[in-house]
Amino acid sequence: MRKVAAIIAAAAAVLGLVQGCQTLAGVDFGAVHAKDETDGGGAPDGGDVDATPGADGSSVSGCTAKTCAQLGRQCGITDDACGNAIDCGKCSATTACQNGRCACTPTTCPGLRATCGTQDDGCGSAISCGSCAAGEACTNNACKCTTKKCADYQAVCGNLPDGCGQLIHCGDCTDPLKPNCTGAGATGPYTCSATPCTPKTCGQLGANCGQVADGCGGATPICGTCASPQSCGGGGTANVCGCKPTTCASLGKNCGSFPDGCGGNLDCGTCTAPATCGGTGTPNVCGCTPVGSCPPGANCGVYPDGCGGNLACGACAGYDTCGGGGAPNVCGCTPNGSCSRCCGVGKDNCGVSCTDDSCCPCFAAGTRVTMADGSQKAIEAVVAGDVVVSLDPTTGALVHATVLGVKRHEANARSAGIVVINGTLRVTSNHPINVGGRPVAAERVALGDPLFFLATPSPGGGLLGAPRSKAVESIESAGNVETFDLDVGAPGNYFADGLNVFIKK
Numbered sequence: 063m064r065k066v067a068a069i070i071a072a073a074a075a076v077l078g079l080v081q082g083c084q085t086l087a088g089v090d091f092g093a094v095h096a097k098d099e100t101d102g103g104g105a106p107d108g109g110d111v112d113a114t115p116g117a118d119g120s121s122v123s124g125c126t127a128k129t130c131a132q133l134g135r136q137c138g139i140t141d142d143a144c145g146n147a148i149d150c151g152k153c154s155a156t157t158a159c160q161n162g163r164c165a166c167t168p169t170t171c172p173g174l175r176a177t178c179g180t181q182d183d184g185c186g187s188a189i190s191c192g193s194c195a196a197g198e199a200c201t202n203n204a205c206k207c208t209t210k211k212c213a214d215y216q217a218v219c220g221n222l223p224d225g226c227g228q229l230i231h232c233g234d235c236t237d238p239l240k241p242n243c244t245g246a247g248a249t250g251p252y253t254c255s256a257t258p259c260t261p262k263t264c265g266q267l268g269a270n271c272g273q274v275a276d277g278c279g280g281a282t283p284i285c286g287t288c289a290s291p292q293s294c295g296g297g298g299t300a301n302v303c304g305c306k307p308t309t310c311a312s313l314g315k316n317c318g319s320f321p322d323g324c325g326g327n328l329d330c331g332t333c334t335a336p337a338t339c340g341g342t343g344t345p346n347v348c349g350c351t352p353v354g355s356c357p358p359g360a361n362c363g364v365y366p367d368g369c370g371g372n373l374a375c376g377a378c379a380g381y382d383t384c385g386g387g388g389a390p391n392v393c394g395c396t397p398n399g400s401c402s403r404c405c406g407v408g409k410d411n412c413g414v415s416c417t418d419d420s421c422c423p424c425f426a427a428g429t430r431v432t433m434a435d436g437s438q439k440a441i442e443a444v445v446a447g448d449v450v451v452s453l454d455p456t457t458g459a460l461v462h463a464t465v466l467g468v469k470r471h472e473a474n475a476r477s478a479g480i481v482v483i484n485g486t487l488r489v490t491s492n493h494p495i496n497v498g499g500r501p502v503a504a505e506r507v508a509l510g511d512p513l514f515f516l517a518t519p520s521p522g523g524g525l526l527g528a529p530r531s532k533a534v535e536s537i538e539s540a541g542n543v544e545t546f547d548l549d550v551g552a553p554g555n556y557f558a559d560g561l562n563v564f565i566k567k
Contacts, residue, residue, distance in 0.1 A: 125383075135162030139364055139372040145384030147364045147374035156184065161370055170314035176203035177312065192312035196295035196302075197225045216251030219243035220279025223272070225300070229281055243279025252279055269301035291324050315346035336369050360391035381413035423493030423503075423566040424471055424547035425558055426480060426540075431548065432516060432557035434462045441546045441558070444468055451516065452553035453496075453529070453562055460516075460529070463550040473542035480540040481505055483513075484532075487559040490545060496555065496562040498531075509534050514562035529562065 125144035133140060135150045137159035142148045153164035166185035174181050176191040178200035183189045194205035210225045212218075212232035219233040220243040235241050235254035244259040245252030252275075259278035264285035267274050271294035273281045288294050288303035297304015307322035310330035317339035322328045333339050333348035342349030350369035356376075357365065362384035364372040378384055378393035387394020395412035402408035403418065410416045430438035434449035444450075444465055452463040479491045481504040489495070491505035498512045515532035547566050550556050555564050 133162070136164050138162055139374050141364045141372070145363045146377050147372070149374070159371065171312045172314035174203065178205050179203055189311045190309060192308055193298075193306065195293060195306070196298050196300040198295070214250075215245065215275065217245065217279075218252065219254050220245065220252050220275075221281065222252070222275050222279070223281045227272075229273075232279075235279075245275065245277055245279060267301075271295075271303050272301045274301050310346075313346075317348045318346045320346045356391065359389075362393045363391050365391055381411065422469065422471060422547065423490050424469065424545035425490075425493070425563075426488035426543045426545055429488060429546070429558050430560075432560065441468075441548065442470070444546075444548060450548070450550060450556045452550060452555050452557075453514070455554060461553060463553040463556065465548050466551050467549040469547045469549070471545045471547075473544055479505075480543060480545075481507070482536075482538040482540055483507060483561070484535050485538075487561055488540060488543070489558070489563070493547075493566065494564040496564065501564050507534055507537060509537065515560050516557045516562070517560060532561075 127142040127144045127146060127148075129142075130136070130140070130148060130150035133143070133150075137151050137153050139147050139149055140162060150162065153159050156167065157164040158167045159165075168183040168185045168187065168189075170183075171177070171181065171189060171191035174191070178192045178194050180188050180190050181203070191203065192205075194200050197208055198205040199208045200206075207226040209228075210223070210230065212222070212230060215222050215232065217232035219235050221229045221231050224230045232252065235243050237254055240254040240256050242255050242257060242259045243252055244255045244257060261276035261278045261280060261282070263276075264270065264274070264282050267276075267282065267285075269282070269285040271284075271286045271288050273284060276282045285301060286303075288296070292303040292305045294301060294303060297306055305324035307324045307326060307328070310316060310320065310328050313320065313328075315328070315330045317330050317333050319327045320330055330346055333341070337348040337350045339346060339348060342351055352367035352369040352371060353373070356373050360375045362376045362378045365375050367373050375391050376393075378386070382393040382395050384391065384393060387396055397410050397412050397414065400411050401416040401418035402410070403416075407415055407417050425441050427440065427442045429441040431441050431444055432451045433439055434451060436451075439448070446465055446467050448465045449462050450465060452461050453459070454461045480488050481491050482488050483495070483504065489504045491503065493504050494501035495504055495507055496514050497507060502511070511534045512531045513534060514529045516529045548556060550565055555562055557563070
């Protein structure tokens with residue numbers, strides 16, 4: 063008895079022996095279990111890993127954020143697949159962000175300041191910016207009057223229209239035998255002739271506006287003016303009133319109905335959603351004006367700007383995730399019933415304190431507890447107020463301890479596995495066993511380890527002998543079962559199937 067007491071007293075001096083599974087006579091039992099002689103670094107209750115969020119707030123959900131490249135996006139704001147907004151950059155001045163990709167933005171005739179001719183839209187396509195009236199030429203993207211010269215008439219005489227409202231002098235007929243300048247209308251030639259010449263009228267020449275050569279080296283009077291929207295030569299025939307409708311492209315229009323400049327209307331097409339006709343404030347031009355801010359209450363993630371892009375509404379902190387409380391774009395968290403600590407007080411997925419005793423160290427039903435009278439009682443039959451045998455943590459002497467409470471745990475997926483020692487003691491793998499005066503988790507008990515064994519004289523009880531050392535002869539594993547543990551207060555230990563074990567509070 064003195065030898066056993068000396069061993070226990072020596073261990074108590076180093077470790078303080080057990081004061082519940084959580085403390086050893088005031089010493090932090092968690093610290094003991096952090097050493098190799100217990101459960102290899104884990105807590106005795108099956109773990110104490112809190113669901114603490116990472117720096118980006120995404121580890122709570124276990125989500126792996128994606129990069130812009132992984133999402134196939136080159137520009138704009140987008141969701142990183144974890145409810146957080148990421149900025150994928152901006153496009154160059156000649157491109158625009160469309161669905162996350164930089165796309166070429168075609169320029170327009172007005173943008174090019176072109177009113178005629180075929181132009182490059184900057185994206186590899188050609189656009190027609192209109193044609194010029196008769197007598198005009200497209201010069202530097204604008205229609206300009208083409209001034210005729212005497213050579214154009216093949217003229218050596220006369221005062222002929224230059225086509226731009228002026229007359230050009232092509233010479234005089236000085237030969238008395240050929241005093242008359244005659245020609246053939248707009249093309250000539252005009253030469254001096256002996257034949258008398260009768261000037262032609264506007265009507266004879268088919269002209270109703272402007273001045274034309276009268277066929278005798280002169281010009282007709284003004285043939286008339288054109289009523290809007292017609293112009294002289296506007297339909298493509300010189301000196302005839304007319305109007306050539308403009309085009310949508312030449313006006314930079316791409317949607318809706320727009321006047322063609324000749325009293326009719328152009329159908330410039332429709333827009334592709336989300337763009338609308340005039341959506342940016344320019345009539346007959348497809349566009350979209352994005353909303354400038356997230357809606358009230360939105361404080362995380364991305365929110366559609368109404369134009370195919372996204373707004374960044376912020377990021378969540380702590381345990382909250384974007385939409386985690388059930389409201390889109392609002393930081394929150396919905397408890398999922400989990401608990402970070404399998405035994406004792408931990409935190410749930412929302413950071414709220416929780417308790418899950420499903421895998422607390424304990425013993426299988428049927429384990430025999432040594433009572434004060436030397437009898438043994440199944441652990442599930444022990445009740446508060448019963449008196450059991452314990453070891454005094456200071457002297458190593460057998461003492462009595464009153465059961466303060468009994469804890470029962472149903473088997474579930476998180477329960478610690480059962481270890482069977484010496485064929486009889488069925489204990490959870492994380493329960494501390496008295497091995498040579500040291501608390502050792504059952505799963506780390508090895509063959510040959512010295513246990514404290516207390517033999518009982520008979521099933522009905524009787525005088526108890528002194529505890530003796532008994533080596534571990536066999537270790538087996540078993541599945542999860544219903545388990546129990548006792549709280550015996552200050553001694554912090556009792557005898558289960560004759561072996562001294564520590565308690566877990």
